[in-house]
Amino acid sequence: MASRLLLLGLLVNLLMLTDARVGVCNGRIGNNLPSEKETVTLFQTNGISRMRIYDPNQATLDALRGTNIELMVGVPNDDLQSLTDQNGANTWVSNNILKYPNVNFKYIAVGNEVDPDKESKKYMTYVLPAMRNVHNALRAAGLDRQIKVSTATYTGLLTNTYPPSDGAFKVPGFIQPIITFLVENNLPMLANIYPYFGYLGDPNKNLQYALFTAQGNVVTDSKNRLQYSNLFDAMLDAHYAAQARVGGGNLEIVVSESGWPSNGGEAATLDNAGKYYRNLIEHVRGTKGTPLKPGRSIETYLFAMFDENNKGPEETEKYFGVFTPRKESKYGLNFN
Template identity: 40%
Template structure:
């Protein structure tokens, strides 16, 4: 989900993972989209960036095969919809492990299995199945002699906490503690695994921008917040959230459980009410988080423990439901170009800035709590050059024909005829269709041949309309 010097982004990620003193940075590879590169190309992208840790949301055979012999460590997932069957029947767990783990390991470096995802907030109420499913999957790994190589855990949402402020008062929701939290933590300790937590300071900031400093949410210089309970000073909301989880673990006597942040990120685009969404803030959050992780510093409560995170996410995913932000967490666009620049080398980490891509340096960044026009209102639709000529031509024909896009400007001799390329003409037509339909969801897809950007396209001297 972005556009930068690829090789360097990876150097950053690999350096993090190799060093014992520093934490590690991986990335979530979600695929709820119809315009993404093939898994083989994605693996090439990951390797070109030096990213050597990736987390999936399933065990897709094509993806796992593409990752084979790549040197990339993989966290796979057993989806929530399989929890009930896996919990009820050991043979179902055995079959799943045989078909989805042993079939690919060790060529594919599967290092962990996420059993379910944010199960406690699953509307289908699968909480009771979680620990039994984890135990059955583990028993299957034991049979295959893989239990020491592959860990089992389950990502929990930050909302599993009843209290998160101040951090020292962190506690889990009481209704979860005895039935599932403690049994899960016991299992993690017995198997030498770790707690997976999804933490998004963006949500807390967007909901409380009148009380939370944007600089505090983005790891920027700020006065800090002193915890009234233990006197520790916090310089970032992320660290405060992580320590709230550690405090919650301590409150129920599970201080020795390790933690990995399996999802965290910041959207590069959002709706009007999603305060703080935007490229500049996304670049600042992810860039500064990576800087902190690479520097090897822990949290105020556990300063000696490196932080391990998986950024969310690799690509913008155009078929995700919900607000605009849900489709715009990626570091890369579907055409493998970077959405914004974040530090990519240790030298950059020591003094570089995290910036949006193609943003004019003369444009002043928004003040804390303010959302700039390029962050929410102004978006454009452009062609995905990797979709192939046949698909682009068919989509262009539709946009200018049935779609009734205004294509006069790309006719021979007209203002936007040059550059005379299929991608440039398709971009103009797709954007015309998108703006004409008031940038409604689904109007910049064209079967995977297009995607939304938040910076104006640059094709010669042609100016793309905004529809505003």
């Protein structure tokens, strides 16, 4: 019996470690980036087993053929309207998923940071129909359990984040039907979580809290007495609290982006960025979880693989890479 329990414990630990793998977002908004094939090779040689791309870039998909890299592929916001027609969604899935049977698709992010208060509000009415139609197309192909459909939200959709238990969506009427769809189909929510931007908006400017380097707890949530030693957990739990208010209390969140710039703005230094990425990797691949959701690893995608010299409008947007365009590691990260 003891040996069986030991074996079971080892298997559980193995599953936790497997689930804790860290991915990296592969943005391509630059004119000096390595080729798609070189990029995939760089993922492999550094043991990065998960990738996020923002559109079904065919050169990247071709380079991923036959690899074990798990892929999150995005539907750009500009393409959402075309997928509100089921035939359009069927064609998209046929051209970008079924055409690549030896690519290890894991998620399809249908839209990114569609915000009712910003220019992207014009896409609001397209998100859920497009998600539903892509899911239907996958189900027709027998792939709906293997490839999960979702959309990528971000902290800008929340009206409150402090204390974390007060987290709420600014426009619940937009997000609640999406969460209902995800819950009904056992699909995760994707969320872009950036303590860097949280730090910029913090009147106390607690850099250690944002970099995971605070000595002890910094915030005690007065509503539930949970304590927070880092801003990442507080932001993530604010998302969980917001979801709970619209019927998604048990809905899993995958952190689809998180990063820190190394140049171009306040606190944007190589030292700070290196600390953030190293500490984030250590934090999410453990099984500590967050104060509100303890005991679980947090699937997380670092933003981004390379510095992207054509990004903007803020100067910091160019410097989120963990590698330079010359494929040099900026921080010597141990990904997995």
